[in-house]
Structures are given as C-alpha cells and as structure tokens.
Amino acid sequence: TQLLEQSPQFLSIQEGENLTVYCNSSSVFSSLQWYRQEPGEGPVLLVTVVTGGEVKKLKRLTFQFGDARKDSSLHITAAQPGDTGLYLCAGSGAGSYQLTFGKGTKLSVIP
Amino acid sequence: SQTIHQWPATLVQPVGSPLSLECTVEGTSNPNLYWYRQAAGRGLQLLFYSVGIGQISSEVPQNLSASRPQDRQFILSSKKLLLSDSGFYLCAWSDRGDQPQHFGDGTRLSIL
DSSP states (O other): OOOOEEEOSEEEEETTOOEEEEEEOSSOOSEEEEEEEOTTSOOEEEEEEOSTTOEEEETTEEEEEOTTSSEEEEEESSOOGGGOEEEEEEEEOTTOSSOEEOOOEEEEEEO | OOEEEEEOSEEEEOTTOOEEEEEEEESOSSOEEEEEEEOTTSOEEEEEEEEETTEEEESSOSSOEEEEEETTEEEEEESSOOGGGOEEEEEEEESSTTSOOEEOOOEEEEEO
C-alpha cells in the first residue's frame, strides 16, 4: 500500500512570511499532484509534476518533485490570506486506477 | 470544457432513512468516477470508483453503495443511514486512473 505523509499537519503564519510544506513517501510515484481546498468546497488542482527533480512555479507557489519521485514540496513566498486552506498532495502509481492522498496541511495566513 | 455537478450541497437526514447523492460530469466521455468521504478538514477516504457503466469497485466495506447507470452519472446510496455516515462527500472524475482528479463542490451530510 502506498502512503503519503504530509507535514506539518497545521501551520499558522503571518501575512508576508514564507513557508514550505512537505509530502513524503517510501514509494515511487509516476506523478504527483497538489490540490488546495477551501472550507465547504472540493479540492482544486494546483499542479501536476511528473519528472524527478521537476520544479514548477505558479505565481508565488513553487512545487518540486524529488529526484527519486518519492517526495514533493510546496513553497509559498510572501503568503497572503487568500492562500489559507487545506493543501493536499496525491500520487499515482503506473497503471493505477486511483490516487493516493495525503492527509493534508492546513494553512492559516493571518493578516 | 469539462464540468462536474454534485447535489445536494447540504443534506440533513434522520438515522435509518435512505440516501441518494448524485454526481454528473459534462464535456468528457468514459471518465473514471470516484466517491470520497472527508473527515472534518482532513484527508480523503476513497469509498468507490468506477471505470465504466455498471462497473463499481468498493474500497471500504460499509453501509453505502454506488451505481453508475449512465456513462457520466455516479450515484451514492444507502438504504439505512447510520450516525457514522455523517461527513463531507466528494465526487470526482479523471480521464484515467493515474491522471489528476477534478472534484465537485461536495455534499455536507448530517445525520440526526
């Protein structure tokens, strides 16, 4: 069974600070996705990474896939209150019918 | 473009009553379809997935069932709800099992 562990579980920071959240596994994934979920809504896809070592940027968000494709990180620069939400990572194995989701990092950005 | 609709948004039901939650997808053909339950503010528990009409795989044995009567329609049901069925239910679709999933807005189910 593939497992994804996300850390930290909770993070509360001031507006303008930088932060990094992590998604780790002992398993290799063919691709990994990051989602953001706001209260009362479904998760929204932010990015997909597929190549070991890949780095993708989405405005102030930087996503990195580990060289061995077992882990990923999300770095937010100058966090804004609008970044508040639950960040979920999810990975897929080759030929799998489903994604493996981590339990998420709940981020609160205080104005 | 593809869209996913899930309803109702909120539902309050008494213990022992039946349940039917519906999810439809537009703008794609033969999608993989998924039902998840999410505990308060935490990770997703996969309940059922379907790779085609009438094909349902159950991940967690429980009081719920799923059906896929049409290509882009996925229904979550129960004959008799339990208190433990309360939660936030999410429907999702993907082009293939290893592709990113796209979620509906969820149904908040409260059992009294």
